[in-house]
Amino acid sequence: MNGQRGFVKAVTRVLSVQRNLTRVLAACLAGWMAVALTGCSGRGSVDIANSQGGDPATVDAPIFYVKRTVPKQSDDLRVLRPAVPKADLFKRASASASAPEVNITARITGTDSYDIKDVDASVDGKKIAFAMRGPLTMNMDDAKPPFWQLWEYDIAGDTLTQVLPASTSSTGNDVAPHFMPDGRIVFASTRQRQSQAILLDENKPQFEAQDENRTESAFVLHVVTPGTDDLHQISFNQSNDSDPTVLLNGRILWSRWDHIPGKDGIHLYTSNPDGTDVQLYYGANSHATGTKGSIIEFVKPREMQDGRILTLVRPYTNVDFGGDLVLIDGKNYVENTQPTLDNPGGTGPAQTEATQNDISTVPGPSPGGRFNSAYPLWDGTNRIIVSWSQCRLLDNTQNPPIIVPCTDARLADPNAQAAPPIYSLWMFDPSQNTLTPIIAPVEGVMYTDVVVAQARQIQNIILDGQTVDPTLKGALVGVLDIKSVYDFDGVDTAQPSIAALADPAATTAAQRPARFVRLEKAVSIPDRDTVNLAGSAFGASNFMREILGYAPIEPDGSVRVEVPPDVAFQISVLDANGRRIFSTHNAWLQVRAGEVVTCNGCHAPAAGPNPHSHGRANLFKPAYGGATTAGQPFPHTLSTYLPNAGETMAEARARTTCTNVAAGSCSMRPSMNVYYSDVWTDPTAAGRAKDVSFDYSYNNTLQFATPVPARPASCVDTPTNPAWNPICRTVINYTKHIQALWDLPRQTVVGGVVTADHTCSQSGCHSTSGAAANTVQAPAGQLNLTSAASDQEPTQPISYRHLLFTHNQQEVNMGALQDTPGPLDAAGNPTAIPVGPYMNAGSANGALSSAFLGRFAPGSGSTHAGWLSPAELRLISEWLDIGAQFFNDPFDPAVPVN
Numbered sequence: 075m076n077g078q079r080g081f082v083k084a085v086t087r088v089l090s091v092q093r094n095l096t097r098v099l100a101a102c103l104a105g106w107m108a109v110a111l112t113g114c115s116g117r118g119s120v121d122i123a124n125s126q127g128g129d130p131a132t133v134d135a136p137i138f139y140v141k142r143t144v145p146k147q148s149d150d151l152r153v154l155r156p157a158v159p160k161a162d163l164f165k166r167a168s169a170s171a172s173a174p175e176v177n178i179t180a181r182i183t184g185t186d187s188y189d190i191k192d193v194d195a196s197v198d199g200k201k202i203a204f205a206m207r208g209p210l211t212m213n214m215d216d217a218k219p220p221f222w223q224l225w226e227y228d229i230a231g232d233t234l235t236q237v238l239p240a241s242t243s244s245t246g247n248d249v250a251p252h253f254m255p256d257g258r259i260v261f262a263s264t265r266q267r268q269s270q271a272i273l274l275d276e277n278k279p280q281f282e283a284q285d286e287n288r289t290e291s292a293f294v295l296h297v298v299t300p301g302t303d304d305l306h307q308i309s310f311n312q313s314n315d316s317d318p319t320v321l322l323n324g325r326i327l328w329s330r331w332d333h334i335p336g337k338d339g340i341h342l343y344t345s346n347p348d349g350t351d352v353q354l355y356y357g358a359n360s361h362a363t364g365t366k367g368s369i370i371e372f373v374k375p376r377e378m379q380d381g382r383i384l385t386l387v388r389p390y391t392n393v394d395f396g397g398d399l400v401l402i403d404g405k406n407y408v409e410n411t412q413p414t415l416d417n418p419g420g421t422g423p424a425q426t427e428a429t430q431n432d433i434s435t436v437p438g439p440s441p442g443g444r445f446n447s448a449y450p451l452w453d454g455t456n457r458i459i460v461s462w463s464q465c466r467l468l469d470n471t472q473n474p475p476i477i478v479p480c481t482d483a484r485l486a487d488p489n490a491q492a493a494p495p496i497y498s499l500w501m502f503d504p505s506q507n508t509l510t511p512i513i514a515p516v517e518g519v520m521y522t523d524v525v526v527a528q529a530r531q532i533q534n535i536i537l538d539g540q541t542v543d544p545t546l547k548g549a550l551v552g553v554l555d556i557k558s559v560y561d562f563d564g565v566d567t568a569q570p571s572i573a574a575l576a577d578p579a580a581t582t583a584a585q586r587p588a589r590f591v592r593l594e595k596a597v598s599i600p601d602r603d604t605v606n607l608a609g610s611a612f613g614a615s616n617f618m619r620e621i622l623g624y625a626p627i628e629p630d631g632s633v634r635v636e637v638p639p640d641v642a643f644q645i646s647v648l649d650a651n652g653r654r655i656f657s658t659h660n661a662w663l664q665v666r667a668g669e670v671v672t673c674n675g676c677h678a679p680a681a682g683p684n685p686h687s688h689g690r691a692n693l694f695k696p697a698y699g700g701a702t703t704a705g706q707p708f709p710h711t712l713s714t715y716l717p718n719a720g721e722t723m724a725e726a727r728a729r730t731t732c733t734n735v736a737a738g739s740c741s742m743r744p745s746m747n748v749y750y751s752d753v754w755t756d757p758t759a760a761g762r763a764k765d766v767s768f769d770y771s772y773n774n775t776l777q778f779a780t781p782v783p784a785r786p787a788s789c790v791d792t793p794t795n796p797a798w799n800p801i802c803r804t805v806i807n808y809t810k811h812i813q814a815l816w817d818l819p820r821q822t823v824v825g826g827v828v829t830a831d832h833t834c835s836q837s838g839c840h841s842t843s844g845a846a847a848n849t850v851q852a853p854a855g856q857l858n859l860t861s862a863a864s865d866q867e868p869t870q871p872i873s874y875r876h877l878l879f880t881h882n883q884q885e886v887n888m889g890a891l892q893d894t895p896g897p898l899d900a901a902g903n904p905t906a907i908p909v910g911p912y913m914n915a916g917s918a919n920g921a922l923s924s925a926f927l928g929r930f931a932p933g934s935g936s937t938h939a940g941w942l943s944p945a946e947l948r949l950i951s952e953w954l955d956i957g958a959q960f961f962n963d964p965f966d967p968a969v970p971v972n
Contacts, residue, residue, distance in 0.1 A: 552665025561675025613960030623744025
């Protein structure tokens with residue numbers, strides 16, 4: 075306690091925190107270096123207060139915290155199970171510098187090295203939950219450290235128990251426990267309980283799917299009743315969901331690493347406790363709000379008593395395990411400057427700094443130090459207990475280097491190097507603008523994850539299944555309901571209007587740009603011990619996708635379609651050719667069994683200085699209100715589907731046809747094929763005939779003769795016999811399904827004589843073999859569509875490389891094929907002329923893809939008109955749209971492995 079008393083005496087006065095405070099504290103405090111909390115960048119200053127005179131930091135409730143040795147390597151917010159040094163959980167009877175410290179976990183950790191993190195206190199203040207793993211040994215496999223397990227500490231009984239039974243404790247990593255008001259615990263886990271069950275439905279082995287970086291198994295949210303194995307998964311993100319907490323309204327709030335292609339950020343999401351109604355809460359377009367516009371992530375959220383969200387903001391890594399604390403007005407804003415409909419005219423900012431410390435969120439020294447964690451009190455004071463480290467520098471001019479205070483002159487040095495952090499516990503009082511010490515800093519030690527075992531206002535309880543449809547739940551499906559795909563940010567973007575497109579007298583089907591939606595599912599990627607995939611397995615994209623099915627878009631742009639529950643999916647809006655016309659939907663959606671997910675429409679891609687966010691209710695007024703009159707047909711349509719007031723065409727049709735959601739007549743059932751049938755036009759009222767029906771079917775033998783990519787085969791349906799079910803998938807592997815199109819014989823035979831041969835990879839065409847025997851040629855159009863191994867990537871055929879990657883132009887020289895020489899480079903070295911690619915991976919309507927596919931379309935400008943059928947062109951289109959992967963099944967026997 076001598077060091078503690080010395081620490082307290084050193085701060086017996088309230089010191090105005092200016093630049094010279096560093097020198098004052100440096101002179102006063104033996105054994106550790108403090109730093110000024112400065113007023114740079116207009117952020118004012120915070121006073122350092124003493125902990126004497128009535129102990130102003132005291133809270134009449136126990137506090138719990140983790141004390142660990144400082145890790146030698148930087149942390150990374152994207153990795154939730156790093157190997158770090160020894161830690162224990164400690165208790166003090168109050169948040170007082172004079173309160174004795176008690177080691178709670180020593181009875182288990184002993185002299186071994188254990189790691190502990192993510193501490194939480196129950197609402198009644200009687201229990202503590204945390205994550206612990208160990209023992210950690212010097213010789214353990216870094217790739218296979220001990221599992222993180224959840225523990226619960228009963229304060230009155232002084233007992234420690236595992237939250238999950240020992241029999242299930244080693245079947246996944248469990249972290250970030252948080253008490254729910256009904257006694258259950260929500261936590262992040264790699265168990266992926268429901269996701270692994272779905273793998274079995276897909277005839278795959280069970281495994282922990284990797285995050286989208288393929289760094290570690292993805293952590294997703296689960297709920298458990300302590301002491302039982304009654305747990306279930308409630309989130310289905312493809313990367314990590316972490317730091318869950320329960321809001322006063324009863325909803326779960328958490329940090330989601332959103333890493334779908336085109337996005338990479340950690341922002342806040344909410345849902346009901348059963349995983350229904352997942353919504354973006356805050357921050358998808360507020361990441362560039364750190365120091366000097368630097369990128370920050372939003373982690374460790376906790377609700378303040380006034381309803382604001384206290385959040386740690388920091389970059390992924392290289393900031394000494396800490397960052398800044400901000401308060402977010404999430405009730406009125408979804409982004410820093412984007413208000414909700416309840417806050418019209420709000421301009422923000424929604425984010426305000428919790429303290430006036432001059433915190434830097436870029437790597438390097440931070441003048442005002444950094445925060446590692448924080449816990450708000452619920453006693454009407456708005457006080458926050460924080461884990462804070464002062465700014466300190468390494469003076470490398472000394473030998474050995476020494477730790478020195480941060481002064482203006484030293485911080486101005488571009489080579490200034492931060493010293494190791496020295497996180498300890500402080501009480502921040504916003505009313506007095508003071509930080510009061512609770513625990514003296516100790517070199518080489520971090521005090522983090524502090525909580526107060528203080529009774530708080532109990533949250534609203536939202537019962538599981540409260541918002542689901544029992545009929546849909548019994549059919550094991552959810553529903554996606556879109557009012558109109560032409561509604562962009564509450565604006566009618568249809569030309570001339572949604573109402574005109576919906577009227578068969580004004581618009582034909584061919585004049586409507588949006589005709590189908592496609593449901594696309596992420597393919598779970600196993601760890602390397604299960605299947606060690608080579609990078610070439612992914613091909614032109616760094617991910618794999620499957621197709622769940624197709625559904626028509628009604629004339630008014632509405633959609634109501636069944637979706638498999640408990641899978642991460644996205645949607646694409648397609649034209650009449652089955653090709654995506656809008657940008658890829660760049661967020662993962664999910665539905666639980668029986669859930670109906672509704673949205674007004676679509677939205678423009680995030681762009682510009684102030685992009686809009688979506689995915690949260692009450693952000694935009696709908697541009698389309700549906701039927702204006704009940705019991706009357708939509709204008710110039712048949713009376714088959716009479717709407718209720720406010721219903722869209724999709725809703726009216728589904729209500730009429732889906733009294734049995736499993737029946738083939740239900741309009742909400744997707745299909746593995748692409749069909750169109752005009753069920754709306756009243757020829758008499760519209761003054762014209764119905765639009766022509768068509769289908770692009772895998773099982774249309776006149777159009778499709780190569781292997782069918784649908785799994786299982788029973789999912790392949792017909793317009794009169796829908797066969798879709800929640801486990802249907804379209805899995806397109808290039809070698810089996812696309813190369814087969816190039817190799818399929820396409821000969822016209824008249825009287826036993828071949829009069830035309832349009833086989834793509836035949837000699838004399840897209841091949842290096844000439845039409846005459848034993849001759850070579852440059853392939854037609856410099857595009858080789860044979861299955862020969864590529865010299866660029868031997869595990870892939872040359873056709874795949876030529877279609878999607880740049881390659882060298884070739885010519886015949888003295889009977890041999892060689893690269894066409896290009897001009898000499900600046901150094902006088904020979905070059906080759908590059909050609910290709912011929913397709914856009916990720917877009918069938920991209921310029922390259924459109925030019926390629928256009929060759930097969932009817933019309934005078936087409937050079938290959940009719941050589942590929944509409945169903946074959948549809949297969950190529952969907953393969954391109956979902957990323958043109960080389961393989962879409964990690965367990966295919968032919969998939970390249972390391």
